[in-house]
Each structure stands twice: as structure tokens, then as C-alpha cells.
Amino acid sequence: MRLLFCAICLLCLTFFANAQVSLGVSGGANMTYWKWKIKTLNYDIGFDPAIGWRSAAVADWRFSPILGLRAELGYQVLSNRMELTFTTPADPEGESGRYNEHYHCWTSSLLAGITPFRNKKMYFLAGTSAARISAGWSRVSGDLVEPGAPTRKKIDLENFNRTQYFADFGAGMRFPVGKGTLITEVRYQAGLSNLASVPTVDARISTLGLNVGYLVQL
Numbered sequence: 494m495r496l497l498f499c500a501i502c503l504l505c506l507t508f509f510a511n512a513q514v515s516l517g518v519s520g521g522a523n524m525t526y527w528k529w530k531i532k533t534l535n536y537d538i539g540f541d542p543a544i545g546w547r548s549a550a551v552a553d554w555r556f557s558p559i560l561g562l563r564a565e566l567g568y569q570v571l572s573n574r575m576e577l578t579f580t581t582p583a584d585p586e587g588e589s590g591r592y593n594e595h596y597h598c599w600t601s602s603l604l605a606g607i608t609p610f611r612n613k614k615m616y617f618l619a620g621t622s623a624a625r626i627s628a629g630w631s632r633v634s635g636d637l638v639e640p641g642a643p644t645r646k647k648i649d650l651e652n653f654n655r656t657q658y659f660a661d662f663g664a665g666m667r668f669p670v671g672k673g674t675l676i677t678e679v680r681y682q683a684g685l686s687n688l689a690s691v692p693t694v695d696a697r698i699s700t701l702g703l704n705v706g707y708l709v710q711l
Contacts, residue, residue, distance in 0.1 A: 513554070513555040513710055514552070514553070514554055514710070514711045515551075515552075515553040515555075515673075515674065515708040515709060515710045515711065516550075516551065516552055516553075516708065516709060516711065517550075517551045517553075517673065517706055517707050517708035517709055518548070518549065518550055518551060518706060518707060519548070519549050519551050519565070519567075519676065519678070519704045519705065519706025519707075520546070520547060520548035520549070520704065520705065520706070521546065521547060521678075521702055521703045521704035521705055522544055522545070522546050522547075522702065522703055523544070523545050523546065523547055523569070523571075523682075523700040523701065523702030523703075524542050524543070524544055524545075524700065524701045524702070525542060525543055525544075525545050525571045525572050525573060525698060525699075525700050526542050526698070526699045526700070526701070527540035527542070527573045527696070527697075527698060528695070528696060528697040528698075529688075529689075529694065529696045530694065530695045530696070531693060531694055532692075532693050532694065532695060533693050538575075539575070540573040540574070540575055540594075541573065541574050541575060541576070542573070542574075543572035543573045543574040543593065544572060545569065545570040545571050545572040545595070545700075546569070546570050547567055547568070547569040547570070547600070547702060547704065548567055548568055548569075549565040549566060549567025549568075549600070549602070549706075550565065550566050550567065551563065551564075551565050551706055551708060552564045552565075553606075553708055555606075558608060558613060559607060559608050559609065560605070560606070560607060560608075561605070561606035561607075561608070561616075562603075562604070562605060562606065563602070563603070563604040563605075563606055563618065563620070564601075564602070564603055564604075565600070565601065565602040565604075565622075566599075566600070566601050567599075567600045567601075567602075568597070568598070568599060568600065569597075569598045569600045569624060570595055570596065570597055570598070571595070571596045571598060571624075571698055571700065572593065572594065572595045572596075573593070573594050574591055574592065574593045574594075575591070575592045575593075576589070576590075576591055577589065577590055577591070577592055590633055590634050591633070591634045592631065592632075592633055593631065593632045593633075593634075594629060594630070594631050594632075594648065595629065595630050595631075595632070596626050596628075596629045596648075597626070597627050597628045597629070597630075598624040598625060598626050598627065598657070599624070599625045599627060600622060600623065600624045600625075601622065601623050602620060602621070602622040602623075602661060603620050603621060603622075604618045604619065604620030604621075604661055604663075605618070605619055605620055606618050607619075613667070614666050614667050614668070615664065615665070615666055615667075616664070616665055616666075616667065617663070617664050617665075618661065618662070618663040618664065618665065618678070618680065619661065619662050619663075620660075620661050621658065621659065621660060621661060622658070622659040622661050622682060623656065623657070623658050623659075624656070624657045624658075624659070625655060625656050625657075626650060626653065626655040626656075626657070628647065628648075628650075629647070629648030629650055629653075630645055630646065630647055630648060631645070631646050631648055632644055632645045632646075652689060652690050652691050653688060653689065653690060654686055654687055654688055654689065654690050656686070657684065657685075657686045657688065657698065658684075658685040658686045659682040659683060659684055659685060659699075659700075660682070660683045660685060661680060661681070661682050661683075662680070662681050662683075663678050663679055663680030663681065664678065664679055665677060665678035665679070666678075670707070672709060673707055673708055673709040673710070674707070674708045674709075674710075675705070675706070675707055676704075676705070676706045676707070676708060677703075677704070677705050678702075678703070678704045678705075678706070679701075679702070679703055679704075680701075680702050680704065681699070681700070681701050681702075682699060682700045682701075682702070683699050684697040684698040684699045
């Protein structure tokens, strides 16, 4: 057993010693999809998808022309929206407006990269991400804004699971630019965690993002 452990450690060290290491940054927009189901009522609130953004510091190890490993530390905003109309018998047309939520997160990702084609430009990513929600904000617009009331309010996160986990899948392209490499990626994050900490609610987040980055080999 000790011999096997030493062999595995030696193999890992050999991989990292021979790896091509690149550092850089990436950023882009993501569309956030929400499920917020109240189990006792069998009712989904029906949040609409909304656009957020993401930025990250990237470290990329390429062990071979085919296999690589990616680590990321970043900041991400997850958003939703809802069109609302309130009517009364005295006001059948009602008052209309938009309700938005924005959740700010610190994120980390660990992804495996596979480059199966000869031209070495296109690659695929798969792995996992974690996000820690640091703050949430809601905003109203239109007729929903009461005179003198603030349009932006902080969301109480007491009943939220602030740590979220995702399964990541994506694909990208590499383009040599100057002394580094420009990357463009499409990535889907499937939510694995319940956003709500109360047992009567099943809330999930998934995102579809488009990222652009630049890496420089060390």
C-alpha cells in the first residue's frame, strides 16, 4: 500500500513537472434559470431567466496535448426577474411593474479539459463548481414603486443555503493572440443544491454562460 501511494505521488509530481502552466482571466455573461417550487402547494413561483455576469482568475495545466486541468476563482452574479400586475375591482387594468433579484457570489471551479481533435483549437470541459452567496438584492420598477420608497432592498438570506454546488459542462475554442491564447467558451452549470433551507421549498439554480478569457503560458 505504501509503495502504491508513493507511486501515485510520483506520477502526480511528474505530471505537474511536465505540465504547461498558463495563468489568465476570463469573464462574460450568464443566463440564470430558476426553479422555486413550494412543495405544500405544488406551485412554482415562476421566475423568468435573467442575465448576470461572471469574472474569474484562471490557472490552466496542460499535461499533454489532449488532457488538461483548470482551476478558477471568481465572482458571479445570479439574477432573475418577474413581471407582475396587481388588479382590483376598482382598477381592472391594475398596476404593472418588474421585480428583479440579484445574488452576488464568490465562486471556485475545478474542471478537466479534453482536446480530442487534431487542430487542438476546440476543447471540452467538465467538472464541478461551488458558490458562496455573499449578498442578495431585490429591485422593483414601474407602477410597483411606491412614492418615497427605495427601489432597491437587501434580501434576508436567513432561509437560504448560501453555499451552492454545480456540475459544469462546456466547450471552447483557443486562438493564439500575441504571447498568449484567447479562449471563448460556452458553459452550462447544473445546480446540485437546494437554494432554500426550509423543507417546504425546492429551489434550484442553473446557468448558461458565454465567457471570453486570455491566458499567458509561464
